[in-house]
Amino acid sequence: MSQINTEEIKRISDKNMARFYDYLRLESVSAQGRQIKQTAQAVQSFIENTGGEAKVLELEGAHPVVYGFFEAGPSGDAEKTLLFYDHYDVQPEDPLDEWNTTPFEPTVKDGILYARGVSDNKANFVARINAIEAYKNTEGGLPVNVKFFVEGEEEIGSPHVNDYLEAYADLFAADVCIWESGSKDSEERLKISAGVKGIAYYEARVKSADIDMHSSLAAIADNSAWRLVQALASMRNVNNEIVVDGFYDMMTAPTELEKKVANRIPFDPEASKQTYGLRHPLITDQLSYSAEEALVFYPTLTISGLLSGYTGPGAKTILPRQAMAKIDIRLVPGYEPDKVTELLRQHLDRHGFEDVDLELITSVMPFRTSLEDPFVETVIDSAKKVYGEGKVVLEPNSAGTGPMYGFGKYLNVPILGSGTEWEKSALCQIVLFKQNLYKKKDFGSS
Structure with a gap:
């Protein structure tokens, strides 16, 4: 297995940066229906320009969903498929008086890129596209099929995502799914979530x-x-x-394994108080369970x-x-x-x-992948190769919300959330491809 070619990843990232900035300029506010079709078409172009197949799917009364497909390479396993879930819509930019930059004009300050929707979720999608291109260029093809489900209603509660999944279950059929989200804590540990509230x-x-x-x-x-x-x-x-x-x-009472994993989640109450400027003690100080348990199980x-x-x-x-x-x-x-x-x-x-x-x-609806599914270990191992031992944190589910439930119901796939907001995380997507995912034992139940 060859080493990750970081120079190739940077070259591709730089090559696609102008298109990425144009993508960020699209005001895809789902709550207001702004530039939704244009943004869906931009997603389609990203996939097609990287050598994939793409379709813009539409249902009456719903914002479009973009389907993407990349075929496994000559030495890969076409019987196995990895699905990525992303969304192209963003939250409204209000309140405008709290912005220090123009919301839909990408602006770099002190090495950080600012724009409405850059972290949630446009950069995640583009980083994954870049990772696929880098892998194809350095490895001669993907080890498994890769599909994308990119929706435009996540920020308004994904009211039609189950309708799309029911109507196009065969099209989006996969063995495993990587979710849009992931984050780092104050100590730069990557959090990987096996579910959502x-x-x-x-x-x-x-x-x-x-x-x-x-x-x-x-x-x-x-x-x-x-x-x-x-x-x-x-x-x-x-x-x-x-x-x-x-x-x-x-x-539903958490399992002993879920409790064990939750108790390993690092949590610094003082860091949280400082980050958000909290004026009062954490409410869990008065409750019978910990802050870690509250964020996951309650x-x-x-x-x-x-x-x-x-x-x-x-x-x-x-x-x-x-x-x-x-x-x-x-x-x-x-x-x-x-x-x-x-x-x-x-x-x-x-x-x-x-x-x-x-x-x-x-x-x-809430959703939680079984922590005993082999896919959990596969994703954790791939993240450790990039971030190192002690720098990857698994949580049974995140404190946030997303439409995972429908993917479990209609596609019957294990789902792990691993975001790409930080520079190294794009490498994590490539390591995931390198983890011999095409071996049946690594995919677990499908």
Whole structure:
């Protein structure tokens, strides 16, 4: 097995940089439908210009998904297929006044590239394309088939990803899948995730009157702001425990192996406090489980936004007629969004808040790959070849959310998240190809 040709990787990266910058300039904000088709076409061009086959797939009412395919080389195993999941859409660039650069103009400062969506997820996709080109140039072909599933709705909860997977399950059939994401901690250890938390995202509304009233009437009239904050406060106590009846009963207990792996995850609370400028102790200081366990195994209930009454400068003495809140609940294995909705509705009604409307805006199921699958060891070993022993951390699932569940359901593949935001990580993708992945024992169940 030849050594990784870092000079060839750099040459390819430099060659494709202008096209990469043009890709970053596309304002592919899925929530607003901006330049979605143009960006999907750019993804298609990246794949085709690297010698792959690409198709832009469309379903009614959905943003396009790009299919990519690279055939195994002459000495590879065409019976085995590695699937990459990526997305081309990005979050809105708001708030603009907090940017120090133009959001959609790639800008390098102190050796760091800034642009909306560069890390999540456009650079990951391009790094993988570059890795495939480098491997083909240095090894004479890929050891296995490589497919891409690149969607345009990840930042709005991937509402149609399961529709695409169901409709095109044969097209995206694979043996294993590498997910879009991965990160480094403060000690530059690479995190590899075997799953994701799900999400149930709600809008709660209450209306207490037909019009806003003068606040002097607060002596006799209730108001929406108080109704809503009291309803929200009834769901979680001062010790940060969710007190909705039956909420924790849905959890699938982690296995002994999952607990063991989670307890090995390095976590520095002081580093987290410094990174985010936290003003208060971690909420796990008051709970019966650790921060590491909370991030992996436990659900959350978060107020993500509140709106009611007058919020402009100065004073305006009103009693608001309506109030609204956004609620973000992260789900772990065992939780289903519809069941969570049912429990929340029952809780509100039981506590006298029948007038609080609750609407499920978007949801994603949780997913976790079995840590006993041989693919887990294959990916960890490949990462160690690049980062070194002690520099790779496995987590049973990340604290974040993504549409992994559908890939497990419709494609029946083990999934590991390994991102490429840092310079060395593009090399990790090539080492993964070099790990004899085409051997049946390394792919595990498919």
